[in-house]
Amino acid sequence: MLFSYQQITLDTFHTSWLPEGLEAALLRLDQLHPAISGNKWFKLKYNLAAAKAAGATRIVTFGGAYSNHIAATAVACKMAGFAATGIIRGEQPAIPGHTLQQAAAHGMELVFVSREDYKNKYDPSQWYYHQADTLVIPEGGHNAAGAQGCEEILTIHPTAGYTHILCAAGTGTTLAGLINQAAPSQQVIGIPVLKGAQFLEKDISDLLRPDHTAQWRLLYDHHGGGYAKISPGLIDFINTFYQETGIPTDIIYTGKLLLAFRELVQQGYFPDNSRVLLIHTGGLQGNLSLAPGTLAF
Incomplete structure (x- = not known):
């Protein structure tokens, strides 16, 4: 893409x-x-290319309930043919805001975790680091591929x-x-x-x-x-x-x-x-x- x-x-x-x-x-x-607005695409571009090269079929990433990164990743994954999971900081709201609604509408699976558990999102024991078909993109696309x-x-x-x-x-x-x-x-x-x-x-x-x-x-x-x-x-x-x-x-x-x-x-x-x-x-x-x-x- x-x-x-x-x-x-x-x-x-x-x-x-x-x-x-x-x-x-x-x-x-x-x-x-x-x-997929502004800098969001630039941070996703080489991450998605790496996922494709590795044969991954699912992207896992992180963000808050109003995260531009979550919204953009959901749309980009749908366009590029990846399944997507968003690990969302905080309890599931009774009425999701526009960002979460948009992400879900584009097929992103939303997994809500407590703010305390969210601090451990990069713990290597987390399930998403042990899925052969999954590539993890850090919050906000913050990695060498994003830069x-x-x-x-x-x-x-x-x-x-x-x-x-x-x-x-x-x-x-x-x-x-x-x-x-x-x-x-x-x-x-x-x-x-x-x-x-x-x-x-x-x-x-x-x-x-x-x-x-x-x-x-x-x-x-x-x-x-x-x-x-x-x-x-x-x-x-x-x-x-x-x-x-x-x-x-x-x-x-x-x-x-x-x-x-x-x-x-x-x-x-x-x-x-x-x-x-x-x-x-x-x-x-x-x-x-x-x-x-x-x-x-």
Whole structure:
């Protein structure tokens, strides 16, 4: 299963808060596919190829009840001809949300485990590590194959002229791929969307190629209260950004990324004549958890 990247655009945008002398553009990975959106496909691509090469017929992966990774994996597995099992963190809800409904509708078997048991998901004694027909993909696609796929993100359009590359970080897989591919003159900046995410330093470093040359850093103060924490200010920012640019973003990743970018701009973080590339990692399905009419798109 392969996707053409032709529909992914590189959109230079202008807003009321961007100063002259600073250029900013969004790489629109959200345009790739309605369900296997954004960076999710890049993290799945080589994992699914490995499963096929190994003769596996089932994919097992992990995530929460609103996980973009779970939703995307369910659809990708159906399209590629794999059975799929999702190990879901937390008790089964009485009324499943849209993510779980979508995953089940595409044939994914959902196995709910307690939050305590979920911590042991990578224990080698777990049943799914002992099934000859099964390949296990870590939560969020966080492995070397996931990072390898994310290296392709910077090859879709010419990006060597950008001085800074900004991306939201959950597991850090996408950021690792970007760092591996970026030029020595580029600074790659990750915006963790989790509170207390200093562990990402090691998780990212473990996925970096020894020959990577780009500078990189994580800025930890832009999580907005923690993972999936939503404020009226964030909603207002997302709506205003859409009204000014016509670009929809999500409440978990790219919305917070752009809000962090605005804060950095206002702090004078970027030198004059900087060219900033921001990665739109998709995940718009996450907005479906909001009440209708909350967002302007």
